[in-house]
Every structure is written in structure tokens, then in C-alpha cells.
Amino acid sequence: MNFQAIQGEGWLLCKAEQLINWGRSRSPWPFPYGTACCGIELMCALASGYDMARFGAERVAFTPRQCDVLIEAGTITKKMVPVLKRIYDQMAEPKWVIAVGACACTGGVFRTYSTQQGIGSIIPVDIYIPGCPPRPEGILYALLKLIDKIEADHPLYKKRQQVVEALEAGK
Amino acid sequence: MAKEIETVCVTTGPAEVGDYVALNIGPIHPAMHGTLRVITRTDGETIISAEPEIGYLHRGVEKLGENLTYRQFLPLTDRLNYCSAICNNVAYELAVEKALGIEVPEKAQLLRIIMMELARIADHQVLVGILGVDLGALTPFFYLIIQREEIYEIFEWHHGARLTNSMGTIGGVEAELPDRFHEKWPKMRDSIRKANDETDRLLTHNRIWMDRTIGVNAFCADDALNWGFTGPMLRACGVKRDLRKDEPYLMYDKFDFEVPTGKHGDVFDRYMIRMLEMEESIKIIDQAYAMYQDMPDDAPLMKKVPKIIKPPEGQIYHAIESPNGELGFFIKSDGTDKPYRIKIRPPCYMVYQAFGELVQGEMISDLIACLSSINVIAGELDR
Amino acid sequence: MSLMDRIKDCLGTDLIEISEFRGDVCVEIPKNRVIEAMTSLKEKGGFDFLSDVFGVDNIDLYAAKAKKAKKKKKGEEEEEEPKKQGPPPPRFEVIYLLLSLKTNERLQVRVRVPEDSMDVPSVTGIWKAATWPEREAFDMYGFKFKGHPNLRRLLMWDEFKDHPLRKDYPLEGKGEERHLNYDTV
Numbered sequence: 001m002n003f004q005a006i007q008g009e010g011w012l013l014c015k016a017e018q019l020i021n022w023g024r025s026r027s028p029w030p031f032p033y034g035t036a037c038c039g040i041e042l043m044c045a046l047a048s049g050y051d052m053a054r055f056g057a058e059r060v061a062f063t064p065r066q067c068d069v070l071i072e073a074g075t076i077t078k079k080m081v082p083v084l085k086r087i088y089d090q091m092a093e094p095k096w097v098i099a100v101g102a103c104a105c106t107g108g109v110f111r112t113y114s115t116q117q118g119i120g121s122i123i124p125v126d127i128y129i130p131g132c133p134p135r136p137e138g139i140l141y142a143l144l145k146l147i148d149k150i151e152a153d154h155p156l157y158k159k160r161q162q163v164v165e166a167l168e169a170g171k
Numbered sequence: 172m173a174k175e176i177e178t179v180c181v182t183t184g185p186a187e188v189g190d191y192v193a194l195n196i197g198p199i200h201p202a203m204h205g206t207l208r209v210i211t212r213t214d215g216e217t218i219i220s221a222e223p224e225i226g227y228l229h230r231g232v233e234k235l236g237e238n239l240t241y242r243q244f245l246p247l248t249d250r251l252n253y254c255s256a257i258c259n260n261v262a263y264e265l266a267v268e269k270a271l272g273i274e275v276p277e278k279a280q281l282l283r284i285i286m287m288e289l290a291r292i293a294d295h296q297v298l299v300g301i302l303g304v305d306l307g308a309l310t311p312f313f314y315l316i317i318q319r320e321e322i323y324e325i326f327e328w329h330h331g332a333r334l335t336n337s338m339g340t341i342g343g344v345e346a347e348l349p350d351r352f353h354e355k356w357p358k359m360r361d362s363i364r365k366a367n368d369e370t371d372r373l374l375t376h377n378r379i380w381m382d383r384t385i386g387v388n389a390f391c392a393d394d395a396l397n398w399g400f401t402g403p404m405l406r407a408c409g410v411k412r413d414l415r416k417d418e419p420y421l422m423y424d425k426f427d428f429e430v431p432t433g434k435h436g437d438v439f440d441r442y443m444i445r446m447l448e449m450e451e452s453i454k455i456i457d458q459a460y461a462m463y464q465d466m467p468d469d470a471p472l473m474k475k476v477p478k479i480i481k482p483p484e485g486q487i488y489h490a491i492e493s494p495n496g497e498l499g500f501f502i503k504s505d506g507t508d509k510p511y512r513i514k515i516r517p518p519c520y521m522v523y524q525a526f527g528e529l530v531q532g533e534m535i536s537d538l539i540a541c542l543s544s545i546n547v548i549a550g551e552l553d554r
Numbered sequence: 555m556s557l558m559d560r561i562k563d564c565l566g567t568d569l570i571e572i573s574e575f576r577g578d579v580c581v582e583i584p585k586n587r588v589i590e591a592m593t594s595l596k597e598k599g600g601f602d603f604l605s606d607v608f609g610v611d612n613i614d615l616y617a618a619k620a621k622k623a624k625k626k627k628k629g630e631e632e633e634e635e636p637k638k639q640g641p642p643p644p645r646f647e648v649i650y651l652l653l654s655l656k657t658n659e660r661l662q663v664r665v666r667v668p669e670d671s672m673d674v675p676s677v678t679g680i681w682k683a684a685t686w687p688e689r690e691a692f693d694m695y696g697f698k699f700k701g702h703p704n705l706r707r708l709l710m711w712d713e714f715k716d717h718p719l720r721k722d723y724p725l726e727g728k729g730e731e732r733h734l735n736y737d738t739v
């Protein structure tokens with residue numbers, strides 16, 4: 001992040017995209033979607049020992065409408081699939097997803113009739129964390145990776161692209 | 172989903188839906204501990220009826236068990252009650268050992284006891300912490316979680332995993348107590364006691380805490396037995412029943428410990444029993460540790476068991492006292508290397524089926540208190 | 555009096571078979587006498603606590619046994635064909651785990667259920683603890699518990715068709731999915 005602050009006169013010089021990304025990456029509010037064992041490790045990562053709030057995940061939002069990152073920790077069963085989809089759809093843009101643990105990535109040890117084999121086929125996932133369960137450090141690392149990803153994003157360019165596409169489709 | 176809720180309500184109760192507000196809590200809700208879902212009908216704040224809906228974490232463990240060998244199934248038992256995975260491991264190992272008709276060496280038994288009681292402490296700490304969080308007392312959670320991290324550290328030294336332990340194997344335990352344990356335990360015992368004391372001072376005589384827990388969903392002993400309650404939930408109702416005393420397994424009959432019981436079966440009693448049990452667990456660990464140190468260094472840790480385990484044809488059931496109550500494994504063997512049928516009897520399953528009756532007539536906020544005090548673990552509930 | 559004798563006493567003519575394996579006693583009772591036998595076990599026998607109820611599907615067990623018997627016969631006399639011996643034994647079992655709180659004895663009670671008549675009397679009237687286990691057994695095997703207050707699926711979703719713990723249901727399922735489209739629900 002390279003701001004050019006011109007001293008004394010209240011000027012700040014940078015690209016708008018940079019400013020947006022800076023704001024977004026410093027406060028990824030998580031939605032802890034803990035369903036199983038990995039949820040317990042997520043709890044550890046959020047609590048005093050590891051303290052995810054250090055990286056800006058300060059406010060644990062328990063409502064999908066006020067969060068940025070969906071942290072999906074644990075097995076998703078086929079019975080749960082519509083719920084997960086619905087929660088994801090309720091989140092406001094921009095939104096990111098972290099899949100914690102083997103179960104969320106691929107179904108893990110449970111290759112059975114009732115387990116969804118990975119959440120990637122239901123919702124788009126940004127970061128996959130392997131492990132059964134991953135350690136809290138792993139979850140923190142994933143959050144840092146996500147922050148990197150947010151900073152490399154081009155929100156305005158994407159928006160423009162969308163508008164152009166929509167216009168072209170309209171013609 | 173609105174329609175779905177309606178249909179569920181229509182099929183579950185006699186009263187007309189129109190008269191009451193149908194309120195769906197869960198499956199993803201901060202107070203619902205994972206994947207639980209309760210469909211309530213309320214009159215204002217009062218609950219007319221509550222119907223728990225489960226199965227959102229049904230992963231087919233029992234079916235999977237029929238397709239794995241006896242040794243391969245052991246890691247899956249971790250994923251049942253992930254708050255105290257070691258108790259699940261030991262319960263399963265004991266069940267298979269019963270089917271094989273063997274008994275493990277004494278040193279391994281002591282090791283299992285020490286680790287199981289540590290897991291019990293960790294489990295109760297989480298429960299008390301979460302109960303506090305759900306009732307609005309955030310501080311004890313942070314004290315207890317730090318303590319639990321230390322217990323996890325010991326697990327990590329001993330068998331290399333924090334949460335999903337897979338401790339031991341059929342026929343024994345793989346390793347002795349780590350050297351660092353000998354230094355750590357005296358210090359840790361004090362710090363666990365300190366954290367518990369602190370929690371006790373913060374909560375037990377706190378006016379708000381007392382108002383929110385005393386007399387909230389009291390349950391009588393006869394009903395509890397009829398519904399199949401076990402463990403702390405039953406002891407809170409005043410029934411002195413603990414499988415460690417009543418059907419001693421491992422070497423539990425050699426230890427001196429108390430079984431705390433409550434009187435009213437309300438949330439406060441359940442909380443108090445957990446607090447007292449942690450102290451008893453510390454006592455047990457101390458005694459087991461002293462006995463462990465008296466053992467010769469080269470005492471065996473493993474019983475000789477064939478590599479491929481094939482119990483003779485027959486069916487057995489073995490239960491232990493897990494932190495939540497009676498955790499049993501039923502194994503039907505057909506003489507091959509895979510179990511023909513495995514049935515897990517999870518303790519919280521029996522308690523949770525009475526949930527509708529437990530919370531009827533209470534306030535919505537008491538429903539949350541009740542749910543946390545039961546300690547429903549979705550993994551073992553749905554299997 | 556030993557446990558076996560007491561159970562024999564208490565069940566009387568309802569007892570079909572009694573066996574012991576590693577100290578676990580298992581008795582078999584006829585399907586249509588479940589309620590009476592359970593009541594007498596509870597009141598006379600002192601087994602006042604129901605631990606669990608679940609089903610077992612024995613089809614593979616019988617198949618394996620038949621195969622073994624066939625093999626043996628072939629080894630002895632190759633010409634003789636295996637004779638059919640009566641109707642096949644009932645496919646399913648329901649197992650009740652009972653416990654006596656006073657004496658801490660455990661008992662397994664087995665009821666055999668043939669595939670063509672899956673209804674079993676429900677014991678929810680005696681122990682409420684059977685409510686969910688029976689629902690689960692219905693879900694997983696398809697037993698119809700007569701007299702159960704609310705026999706719906708418990709673990710699988712309502713539209714699910716099969717009974718997954720039956721031995722002929724594949725482990726990875728038959729590709730069932732829950733609909734994703736919640737707008738039309």
C-alpha cells in the first residue's frame with residue numbers, strides 16, 4: 001500500500017482502488033459457519049489463545065447480512081446444502097469464502113450417502129485449508145492469504161467490466 | 172422455507188398454527204451450537220411447544236463403520252464427540268477388547284484414565300464457558316479456553332493431535348506419558364483450579380446468573396429416567412448414577428472420588444455438577460498419576476493383539492461414562508475383519524429428544540440456557 | 555438365582571432363545587408379544603431403564619452362511635445338491651438394550667422382523683426414551699412402529715426415499731440430492 005500523504009495540507013494521494021482494498025482488507029468480518037469438529041478449532045482461533053481479531057476479524061458477525069467472509073468450518077451434509085446456499089446468497093457483496101478442513105474441501109473421511117463432497121460445487125470458495133482439523137494457526141494463515149487476495153483485487157475495474165457487459169447484452 | 176416450517180408445525184402438534192407465532196431457530200444460529208434446529212411456537216415470549224429437528228450433521232458414520240476394518244474405524248470415533256474425543260476412542264477400544272475378550276495392561280489403563288479425565292475437564296470447561304457466553308457472561312469463557320489450550324498441549328505431546336486425538340489402539344496405548352508432563356502437571360493442576368475458582372467467583376453467586384439459572388427448566392428424576400437421561404443431566408435431578416462407580420471399567424474401582432448430585436435438575440444444578448466434577452477429575456488424575464509413577468519403567472503398554480482383528484461371532488455392548496453420560500458401543504461381529512453392525516449410543520441424543528418437554532412453558536431466552544446446559548454435540552447426536 | 559434363570563422365569567413362554575456372549579445376555583422374543591414381554595421385564599425383572607433401540611439387517615450374514623455351508627457340502631460330496639430347508643429366516647432384527655438400575659445388569663432383547671411385514675409394536679408407551687431411537691430405526695431400516703406418536707424421518711430429509719442402513723443400499727448413496735431451489739418451496 002503506497003499512499004502519498006502530502007503533509008500539513010490534508011491531502012492523500014492514491015488510487016481509488018487501493019483505498020477501497022485497504023479498507024476492505026483491514027476489516028474482514030467473519031461469519032463463523034462452524035458445523036462440526038473444525039468449528040471447535042475455529043472457536044479456538046477466535047478466542048483468547050490465538051485471537052483472530054488481531055488481523056481485523058474483530059467483530060464476529062452472526063448475521064450473514066453484515067459480514068464479509070464466510071468461514072465454513074466442518075462437514076456439510078446434503079441436508080444442510082440448501083441452508084448453506086441460502087446463507088451465502090444473503091451475504092452482501094463483496095463476499096469471500098474460506099473452506100476450513102478436509103470435509104469442507106472434499107468431504108474428507110466421510111465418503112457416504114449423506115455427505116456433500118466438498119462445498120466447492122455449491123458456492124465459490126476463495127481459500128481452502130486442508131487438515132482434519134487444521135490448527136488455529138492454519139486458519140490465521142488462511143485469513144492472511146485472503147487479505148493478500150483482497151489487496152490484489154480490482155473492484156472498480158470489475159464493476160466497469162460488468163457494466164460494459166450489461167450494456168452490450170442490452171444492445 | 173417459510174412453508175417448510177409451517178408443514179413441520181402442522182405435522183407435529185395438535186394446536187392450530189394460526190394462534191401462535193412459529194419461530195424457527197437454527198440450524199445456523201450463534202446459540203445453536205453447530206447444526207441444531209428448533210422449531211418453536213410461541214405465545215409472546217412463552218414457548219408453547221418446541222420441536223427439535225436433527226440430522227443436519229448426519230454423516231453416515233455407522234454405515235461407514237460396516238465398511239471399514241476394526242482398526243480403521245478408530246479415527247472416526249474422534250469425530251463423534253469432538254469436545255472429548257479421547258473418551259470416544261477409549262469407549263470404542265474397550266468395546267472391541269470386550270468382543271475379543273482381552274484386558275489391557277495396568278499401565279495402559281492408567282494412561283487411558285489420565286487422558287480421559289483430562290478430556291473430561293476440557294469438555295466441562297467448554298460447556299461452562301459457552302453457557303456463560305450464551306447467558307451474556309463473556310469473561311469466564313476466555314479464562315477457561317486458555318486453560319483448555321494447555322490441556323490440548325498435553326494431548327499433543329502424548330499422541331500428537333490437539334482435537335481429533337485417536338489415542339491408543341486396540342490392545343493398549345502407544346506411548347508413555349511424555350517427560351514434560353511430569354513438570355507440567357503440578358503447575359497445571361493449580362492453574363486449572365485457579366481458573367475454576369475464578370469462574371466460580373464470577374458466576375456462582377452472581378445475582379444475574381442465579382436469576383437466569385436457578386429454577387429454569389427443572390426436571391424430575393422419574394421423568395429423566397423414563398426419557399433415558401444419563402450423566403450430569405441425570406445427576407442434576409438427584410439420581411446418583413455414574414458408570415465409573417456402578418459398572419467399573421478400567422481401574423476406576425480403585426480410585427477414591429465422589430459423585431456429585433443435584434436436587435432440582437435445573438440449569439444451575441447442571442452447571443454446579445460440572446464445576447464439581449472437574450475437581451473430582453483432578454483428584455482421579457492425581458491418584459492415577461501416583462500409581463503410574465509406582466509402576467516399573469518397563470511395564471508393558473500393549474497387549475499382544477493380532478494385526479488383523481477378527482472377533483468371534485457374537486454381539487456385545489459396552490458403555491462408559493463420557494462427560495455427557497453413558498456412551499455405548501454395540502458391535503455385532505460376524506467373524507470377519509469388519510464389524511457387521513456398529514451402533515453408537517450417544518448420551519446427548521437421549522437428552523435432546525426430551526427437549527420439547529424440557530422447555531415447554533419457559534421463555535425463549537431460557538431455551539438458549541437449557542440448550543447450552545445439555546451440551547448437545549451435533550457430531551455424536553447425528554453420527 | 556442367576557440372571558438367565560430370572561429372565562426365563564420372568565418371560566415364561568415368550569422366550570424363544572437365550573444366549574450369552576462375553577457376559578452379555580441376549581434373549582429373543584416373538585414380535586407380537588413385545589409389549590407384554592417388555593412390561594414384565596420392566597416390572598418383574600427389574601429392567602427399568604431403556605438404553606437404546608436399533609435395527610440390524612441380517613441379509614449378508616445369511617448369505618455368507620449359506621455360501622459357507624455350500625462350500626463345505628461341495629467338499630464332502632459333490633453330487634448332492636443343497637436342499638432347501640424351510641422358509642428363509644427373517645431378514646431384520648430390532649434390538650432393545652435394557653438396564654437394571656438396581657443391580658446394574660444389562661440385557662439385550664432381540665425381535666426378528668421379516669421383510670414382508672415390517673410393523674413392530676412401539677415401546678414408547680413403556681419408555682419415552684424410545685421415541686427418537688424408533689424414529690431413527692424407521693428412517694434407517696423402514697420398521698413401522700405401531701403406536702408411535704410421531705413416526706417421521708429423523709436424520710434424513712423428508713423427501714428421501716430409501717433406507718440407508720440396509721445392506722443393499724450402497725455406501726455412497728444413489729445420488730440423492732436435496733433441491734437447491736428454495737424459492738419454489
Ligand code: SF4
Pocket residue numbers: 036037038039073074075100101102103104108109131132133134250335
Ligand atoms: S475435516 Fe475433520 S475435523 Fe474438520 S469437520 Fe471434517 S472430520 Fe471434523
